[in-house]
Amino acid sequence: MKKRRLAALALAGLMALTTGCSGGGKTGTGTTGGEPKTEAEAKTETEAKAQDSGSTEPITLKIANYAVLEKGYDEFWKSTKEGFEAKYPNVTIEWVTAPYGEILNQVINMAGGGDRVDCVFSEMIWLPALVDAGLAAPMKDVLDEDFLKDYYPNILEAHKVDGEVYGAPLYVSPxxxxxxxxxxxxxxxxxxxxxxxxxxxxxxxxxxxxxxxxxxxxxxxxxxxxxxxxxxxxxxxxxxxxxxxxxxxxxxxxxxxxxxxxxxxxxxxxxxxxxxxxxxxxxxxxxxxxxxxxxxxxxxxxxxxxxxxxxxxxxxxxxxxxxxxxxxxxxxxxxLQSHCFVAVDNGPERVEAVKNFIQYVVTPEVLNDYIANIAPALPAKDDMKDMEAVKNSPILNGAGNSVEKAEPVLMFPxxxxxxxxxxxxxxxxxxxxxxxxxxxxxxxxxxxxxxx
Known part of the structure; x- marks a missing residue:
């Protein structure tokens, strides 16, 4: 079978790297100049953050994620939820959970009953089923153009169904x-x-x-x-x-x-x-x-x-x-395999919140410690090539040039x-x-x- 070589990704894993840091926890009212903030000042700061997010309307974002049930992953997703909600105080994340082998069917069955999630933490190979169910939104309609362009081209190619990119990978692995x-x-x-x-x-x-x-x-x-x-x-x-x-x-x-x-x-x-x-x-x-x-x-x-x-x-x-x-x-x-986010179009405000969530998580700041201490994996984006977690991983170092020889799985319904x-x-x-x-x-x- 014709191979889609991922040389750019392999090269990225061998480049000189600098240390990242984990996703931030939830912030409190904080201090200014050493003095506690008044309730009014704290409220003003919260409203300013909400304005930065593009909306002040409260949103509960339903994100399907089997990993929050799994030991070793739960603390990361708890921290991610807290960090995101601190940055976007008008958005509350509600996890929709089920065991790994059941989550895909649960999401599709929920949608059939009129209850659609807003985002799915997905295996790459689930993309065709989610597209066929009418749930996956094209990533060009969700993510900022610069953010999407930062992905390695062959990685995006591997997340296409019928020529359209439907998945935003967090990382990849052969x-x-x-x-x-x-x-x-x-x-x-x-x-x-x-x-x-x-x-x-x-x-x-x-x-x-x-x-x-x-x-x-x-x-x-x-x-x-x-x-x-x-x-x-x-x-x-x-x-x-x-x-x-x-x-x-x-x-x-x-x-x-x-x-x-x-x-x-x-x-x-x-x-x-x-x-x-x-x-x-x-x-x-x-x-x-x-x-x-x-x-x-x-x-x-x-x-x-x-x-x-x-x-x-x-x-x-x-x-x-x-x-x-x-x-x-x-x-x-x-x-080639990946864990990726799939966005569901439930209206402009919710898509905007999903975009912010994806672009919050898929960053060196949030994923470096995750890849270093929880789930070793290779970066999918150029801005993640400098992560210390990749260079210093004995597991990833043993991968050699296997990523160059990784073949995407053909996607069909x-x-x-x-x-x-x-x-x-x-x-x-x-x-x-x-x-x-x-x-x-x-x-x-x-x-x-x-x-x-």
Missing amino acids: SLLFYNKNLFEKAGLDPNKPPKTYEEMLSMAEKLSGLTTDDGNKVYAFGQPTASVIVIGSSIQAFAANFGGYVLDEDGKLNVENEGLKDSLTMLKLLDEKGYNPQNAKPKDLRNLFALGQLAMYYDNSWGFNGAKSINPDVVNFAAAAEPLKGGNGDGAST SLSEFNLELCALAQAVTVGGEDVDTALKNFQSTVQPLLP
């Missing part, structure tokens, strides 16, 4: 290979030399799979998620890209006959047969096993590191990351259903025990009606 340095040492392997190819990985996996934890639990050698979750479909596409494989060609046409795709499924089947890969696992399952020392290597986006760290803080002492493995005739390419069928394909050759050719034939007949 799929990375996380590995446990302690388990490598225990197996007699060099902890500073992770595998670069699948052949090397299999050789190491043979030694790693013979280990047990101190309390006698099995150690899995390698983790690639295959459970039926929308985002895992993109992870399976990334796995195929490692081998030079693809499911949709550069014209968006289904092609299941390419050797890279077949090689990737053959490898997935082998990993299952050898017991190296936990069956039918979700990313959170692999993060849990990795955090507990029961998984030696696994694929995840960079921000998945926070999930493992929230389970076991000691993971910072044994975890490292490396570029995706090369398989067959492939060069270790991956797919039925992408969610298509990704779930990719998960079913992976399960067919693993837990289902089907041969690769038979599984691909069944997959082809199932997904053809889903394609544009």
Whole structure:
């Protein structure tokens, strides 16, 4: 598949960096010249801030955000809410929440009942569903022109549906290979030399799979998620890209006959047969096993590191990351993922408030500490290239040039259903025990009606 190279982003991650700071907390009445402000002075200051925001009318902004329910992310979003409301005192943020696997359907179902949110903290791959539901507003109609232009062009290209940009990414990540340095040492392997190819990985996996934890639990050698979750479909596409494989060609046409795709499924089947890969696992399952020392290597986006760290803080002492493995005739390419904001047009005043919220959050001042301490990720905008959090991250430094080889996922209305069928394909050759050719034939007949 034709690759959209992201060299500008990779270069940005290697440039000299300066320290940013976290988003500010909520301000009080404060002091002037050492003297407390009167109630009238404080009221005047609040009204001035509201005037700066473009409106003095009270607005309650409904923002759908699954992350406020997740340990490790909740404090950041609480601080962000407080900081934004202090800057825009006429706006109150109301979180609309649901677990990760339910939030997309909840937002769409709410809209069907006449209750539309104003903004969604979204996975990039949810964009087609939100556009198809009539909820996503074009970013050119929401963000300031200069703010939008500061995004790397190829990043914006990856957030287009039918030629229009609908997502404002906070940051991006390819799929990375996380590995446990302690388990490598225990197996007699060099902890500073992770595998670069699948052949090397299999050789190491043979030694790693013979280990047990101190309390006698099995150690899995390698983790690639295959459970039926929308985002895992993109992870399976990334796995195929490692081998030079693809499911949709550069014209968006289904092609299941390419050797890279077949090689990737053959490898997935082998990993299952050898017991190296936990069956039918979700990313959170692999993060849990990795955090507990029961998984030696696994694929995840960079921000998945926070999930493992929230389970076991000691993971910072044994975890490292490396570029995706090369398989067959492939060069270790991956797919690009992001967390992004999606705006919903509920009228000019609310769109203005959404714009202010997005342009408040997606800044070095707010995101530097988040990327440094919560969710490692690579910047999506030029003004974020100088963040200390990127240069000093051992996780991001291990990414090498994998961002240059990251391929955006093709966006189309039925992408969610298509990704779930990719998960079913992976399960067919693993837990289902089907041969690769038979599984691909069944997959082809199932997904053809889903394609544009």
